[in-house]
Amino acid sequence: MVRADPLPIVLVVVEDSDDDFDTVREAVEKVNLRAEVWRAETGGEGLALLQKAVPGRPALVLMDLNTPGYDGRRALTSIKTDRVLRLVPVVVFSGSADPRDVGYCYEQGANAYHVKSVRYPDYLSTLTDLISYWLGRVTLATATP
Amino acid sequence: MSTSTVIADAVPPPWADGPYSVKRHGVSITNCDSEPVQTPGCVQGHGALLVLAQSSLTILQASENSDAVLGRAATDLLGRPVAEILGKEGAAHLADFVAREPIHHNPLHVLTLPARADLTQPLDVSVHAVDGVVILEFEATGHGTGEEPDYFSLIKRTIARLQRVATTTELFAIATDEVRELTGIDRAMVYRFHADGHGEVIAESRRADLPSWKGFHYPAEDIPLPAREVFKRTWLRPVPDVSAPLAELVPLARPDTGGPLQMTWCMLRGPSVMYTEYLRNMGVTASLTMAIRRGEELWGLIACHHYAGPKHVPHPVRAACELVAQIVSIELRGTEEREHLAYRLKMEGVHNDLVMQAAQEGGLAAMMDGRPELLDGLHASGAALFHRERWWKSGRTPTDAQLDALANWLATRPEFERLTRPVYVTDSLARDYPPGAEFAEIASGLLAFSLSISRRSLLLWFRPETIQTVHWGGNPHDMPTVMGPHGPRLTPRTSFELFKESVRQRSLPWLPVEVDAAVRLRMLVLELVVGRAERLAELNADLARSNDELDAFAYVVSHDLKEPLRGIYKYAHQMIEELPALQDEQRRKLDRLVRLSVRMDGLLDSLLHYSRVGRTTLALEEVDLNEIVREAMEMVDSRVTDQRTLVVPRRLPAILCDRARCREIFTNLFSNALKYNESVNKTIEVGALVPGHPARPVGAPAEASGETIYYVRDNGIGIDPSHFEQVFKMFKRLHGRDEYGGGTGAGLPIVKRLVERHGGQIWPDSALGAGTTMYFTLSAREVGP
Numbered sequence: 001m002v003r004a005d006p007l008p009i010v011l012v013v014v015e016d017s018d019d020d021f022d023t024v025r026e027a028v029e030k031v032n033l034r035a036e037v038w039r040a041e042t043g044g045e046g047l048a049l050l051q052k053a054v055p056g057r058p059a060l061v062l063m064d065l066n067t068p069g070y071d072g073r074r075a076l077t078s079i080k081t082d083r084v085l086r087l088v089p090v091v092v093f094s095g096s097a098d099p100r101d102v103g104y105c106y107e108q109g110a111n112a113y114h115v116k117s118v119r120y121p122d123y124l125s126t127l128t129d130l131i132s133y134w135l136g137r138v139t140l141a142t143a144t145p
Numbered sequence: 146m147s148t149s150t151v152i153a154d155a156v157p158p159p160w161a162d163g164p165y166s167v168k169r170h171g172v173s174i175t176n177c178d179s180e181p182v183q184t185p186g187c188v189q190g191h192g193a194l195l196v197l198a199q200s201s202l203t204i205l206q207a208s209e210n211s212d213a214v215l216g217r218a219a220t221d222l223l224g225r226p227v228a229e230i231l232g233k234e235g236a237a238h239l240a241d242f243v244a245r246e247p248i249h250h251n252p253l254h255v256l257t258l259p260a261r262a263d264l265t266q267p268l269d270v271s272v273h274a275v276d277g278v279v280i281l282e283f284e285a286t287g288h289g290t291g292e293e294p295d296y297f298s299l300i301k302r303t304i305a306r307l308q309r310v311a312t313t314t315e316l317f318a319i320a321t322d323e324v325r326e327l328t329g330i331d332r333a334m335v336y337r338f339h340a341d342g343h344g345e346v347i348a349e350s351r352r353a354d355l356p357s358w359k360g361f362h363y364p365a366e367d368i369p370l371p372a373r374e375v376f377k378r379t380w381l382r383p384v385p386d387v388s389a390p391l392a393e394l395v396p397l398a399r400p401d402t403g404g405p406l407q408m409t410w411c412m413l414r415g416p417s418v419m420y421t422e423y424l425r426n427m428g429v430t431a432s433l434t435m436a437i438r439r440g441e442e443l444w445g446l447i448a449c450h451h452y453a454g455p456k457h458v459p460h461p462v463r464a465a466c467e468l469v470a471q472i473v474s475i476e477l478r479g480t481e482e483r484e485h486l487a488y489r490l491k492m493e494g495v496h497n498d499l500v501m502q503a504a505q506e507g508g509l510a511a512m513m514d515g516r517p518e519l520l521d522g523l524h525a526s527g528a529a530l531f532h533r534e535r536w537w538k539s540g541r542t543p544t545d546a547q548l549d550a551l552a553n554w555l556a557t558r559p560e561f562e563r564l565t566r567p568v569y570v571t572d573s574l575a576r577d578y579p580p581g582a583e584f585a586e587i588a589s590g591l592l593a594f595s596l597s598i599s600r601r602s603l604l605l606w607f608r609p610e611t612i613q614t615v616h617w618g619g620n621p622h623d624m625p626t627v628m629g630p631h632g633p634r635l636t637p638r639t640s641f642e643l644f645k646e647s648v649r650q651r652s653l654p655w656l657p658v659e660v661d662a663a664v665r666l667r668m669l670v671l672e673l674v675v676g677r678a679e680r681l682a683e684l685n686a687d688l689a690r691s692n693d694e695l696d697a698f699a700y701v702v703s704h705d706l707k708e709p710l711r712g713i714y715k716y717a718h719q720m721i722e723e724l725p726a727l728q729d730e731q732r733r734k735l736d737r738l739v740r741l742s743v744r745m746d747g748l749l750d751s752l753l754h755y756s757r758v759g760r761t762t763l764a765l766e767e768v769d770l771n772e773i774v775r776e777a778m779e780m781v782d783s784r785v786t787d788q789r790t791l792v793v794p795r796r797l798p799a800i801l802c803d804r805a806r807c808r809e810i811f812t813n814l815f816s817n818a819l820k821y822n823e824s825v826n827k828t829i830e831v832g833a834l835v836p837g838h839p840a841r842p843v844g845a846p847a848e849a850s851g852e853t854i855y856y857v858r859d860n861g862i863g864i865d866p867s868h869f870e871q872v873f874k875m876f877k878r879l880h881g882r883d884e885y886g887g888g889t890g891a892g893l894p895i896v897k898r899l900v901e902r903h904g905g906q907i908w909p910d911s912a913l914g915a916g917t918t919m920y921f922t923l924s925a926r927e928v929g930p
Binding site for chain 1: 711742
């Protein structure tokens, strides 16, 4: 099948902190990818964005865990138990280094877990690395097996 | 005097071929408990007795002294009408009296025979009926006609005084005084039977020159069972002359039945030779005895002794004495109940105060050394409390070692399993518990209860062996004795020796009211203990809840604080990067801002970690400490490049713990040992000291006593002992924040928390410049979260 004029891929960012979201945007700019960045402030919003997107377009979810309301943990679980959405890689990006959080997320099917560093340069480089890796190098699934 | 009835049954008594006569057979008696005292076949020689056929009132039997007392030989009287003694008028009066009055088993004064030609003195005649015959008893009135005292007024006064008493002591004091005054006898005593049958003189009125017997105890054998039986049926027993000859009945057997005459209710009944001999051996010349009964039970006696020759108590005075005995018996119950009530109230008052004291001071031991103390309540000579793994004693008690053994034995007693009154009570501990013989002198009596199902708390009261506390009436050191005509067999000395055996290792018994008070005290203490346990549990639950909340709060707060912190760092960083023309001063401040953010981030991480240690459940497993120590050493910051040596003098044990958290304890301690260390060769020694090991530290907390103590020792800079408490406080640093490689000051607080989560304790031993040893225990059980 030939894809005519493909739409740019989508990076869904679940992040309630504006400062942290800014850093994500800076990282995306730095990587210089043709990608749309969709922001959700809660896990619930993030899940809704994924559900209304054209299947295959969202290429990566960057998920903060401690969002207000329907939080990142629940959103992660919902995504990974959805037959279609579970193909989208979810990378958790959290301030928590609690081993229980880490364990929980991998158990729920998170594709990676990163701890936000207070040191900005470290934080930024981690983001650029993971965006270029997941959106540039990894081959993503386009159909359910 | 043997009480064996087996022998008495096996060997036929000497009178087996005819009725018993105390005059003929009494001397051969060796067994008081088999003597037929109610059918002695004889009367006391000072009076005469006639047995009449109930229908015809003709004489069937007469005492052999009839000639002396009545002026007619006994053999002359047999088969004759009673009118020949009483006269026509008297006989008619008797017939009328017998028909109308309640004379069955009840001697009543029927008439007085005036002195006449054949009678040297006036005679009182009393009558009662028994087994189909009428018995007449003749005794001298003891006075001439017309000079009788006003007995009625005397008795009225006596009764009024007896009914006003408040205590039994008062009751008996008045009774003995009144009896002595009424009779003019030398000594009147109240003699009380104890539960084991032995007797005690508890009240006495005596001629001034006589020694007091009050407080003396007498063996049970001194008043044999047959005599006690008589006193359950009659109120009064006079023996006006213990030396008077006995006069046998003629004929000895009843002619109508061929059997012995039932003489239980005869005032003239011939006494046992044993009894008169016993009295004579004490110098007594006459006696008068009355029964004190409580319901059906013979409670005691009013015993009167006279020393100055025969003592005849006239009929009306005897009636008055009998009345005194009956009133004392009636009043006794009420007065005793009042006294028990007073005693119970006193004990309860003391026990309530004790429990209050224990509640205020927060420990049961307060019952033993405060005011009041345990011995102020229940009458006992010693008390012991086992509580918090030690004995608290008061008064005279066995030694700790003896108490330990006793407690172990008590733990097996079924009494403690009972739902109601779970109390062990004995007045002869050595009988149940043979090792108790060792301390029978001070603790023959034991009243004990346990305060907990596990029986780790016991309360005991002790009473000494009776023989240690009382004056023995028969004790040869207390009383002179006179040898009787039949040798020493009936002297108090003999019975004392026998008796000493019977009360060996026995205490005075515990009263029901005392056992009740102990049971009630147990309830009070249990309420107190349960109440305290409940309050403690509530406080612990509150504390656990608030600890949990605090941990949760610390977690959320530190987490949430991280977000703005990242922002602060980021913008400071970006300003440094993006503003090329920054002055040095501005750059320095922004650098400082960045560094402070990093530092705060470190603090938040420590706080998160600390709260996490409190919140997570331990995963207990068997872990080899040698592995843990090796792993911990590998994990310690490898940037420390100096030479380091780990010494493990003895192989460490395998223990039950949470592997990761236990390793964290060691990594933290190792890290400190290397960090605060300026030696060229940094040495760490790790060891385990089992209980009893000679190298165990002397300053260990009491809780560590049964536990293995672990230690991590270094040759570092040491800690000033004044800072020992500080080092375990969160974020407390003893050194500048950039000295010794920095750090947040959370390492030791986290270690302390990890140790405590394992049910252990941690404490340092150190001095500045002398290295540091961190001691800690790790109880196998999990505590918390």
